[in-house]
Amino acid sequence: MAQTPVKVTVTGAAGQIGYALLFRIASGHLLGADVPVKLSLLEIPQAVKAAEGTAMELDDCAFPLLSGIEITDDANKAFDGANIALLVGARPRTAGMERGDLLQANGGIFGPQGKAINDHAADDIRVLVVGNPANTNALIAQHSAPDVPAERFTAMTRLDHNRALSQLAAKLQVPVTEIKKMTIWGNHSATQYPDLFHAEVGGKIAAELVDDAWLRDTFIPTVAKRGAAIIEARGASSAASAANAAIDHVFDWVNGTEWTSAAIPSDGSYGVPEGLISSFPVASRNGKWEIIQGLEIDAFSRERIDASVRELEEERTAVRELGLI
């Protein structure tokens, strides 16, 4: 008998990341080439028609693994029975908007979506938040879903991880596949810390293969500010690379990996306050993320991890004060 399709809900489905993401989910890249999927697209009412257009194109691909598509502006329907939720739709910061306004606006999206997940999703629901500010949006959704195990709420730093791999590979003139144990720590923001002191290239520590000035003044800021550089160059934020990273995150979560980066709820490891959704070096075993333990953190790394974690704490305090968590 054919396997029951996995229900994948994508919010912001008519947006630019949605357009790059849906076709790869439907063609088997999210879960595997033998796993049938059912897509559920959640959009705001004004964008439902555009999502319907994307669904027409999905139909026109005749993907063998795509067993159905539903489109709605009702979160309760969209997450009903969902096994995977990709929360992409978010309120972008616009001119004149204060940080508090941005958090409040996103609270109005991620709070109700978290509740709908809580009330309607399947027991094995896994949530990846892509929409910015991703870590704190994930925290808001998680707090609105008290019946879902907290560790099922994650935020995306895989794009930062992939950017770090690519920058280092270009510098050392090696294929990305030669780089192991790359880590992004902290927030998906300019304070994130891409760590070369645990990354290895051909068995050697990456930080020892590059000069200090390049690591500090070129590598770290290039990775951390890559999102802004893409916006500057394209006139729009990263879309296909963000979709690709979302695919990588979920594929590894479900199918396993020995080392990558993901923002997951802290258990207090590495001095990151419990409950913050912060990026760590992680493995995925038996369908669960585990923080890789036992790494030595020197003073240089400590300072940078702490700075990014401080920003996450400030965001948590701000959403607490707004009553969003």
Ligand SMILES: NC(=O)C1=CN([C@@H]2O[C@H](COP(=O)(O)OP(=O)(O)OC[C@H]3O[C@@H](n4cnc5c(N)ncnc54)[C@H](O)[C@@H]3O)[C@@H](O)[C@H]2O)C=CC1
């Ligand atoms: N974590 C990461 O590494 C990255 C995160 N991003 C973030 O991803 C988000 C989406 O980016 P794009 O697709 O380029 O934006 P976009 O503006 O093209 O699309 C967003 C879509 O979300 C929809 N939407 C808004 N509110 C919604 C709601 N309540 N329910 C359902 N849908 C809703 C909009 O109608 C729109 O179609 C942004 O917040 C962006 O900053 C982008 C790149 C990387």
Ligand SMILES: O=C([O-])CC(=O)C(=O)O
């Ligand atoms: O700032 C944005 O919207 C895009 C973003 O997160 C990234 O490219 O890392």
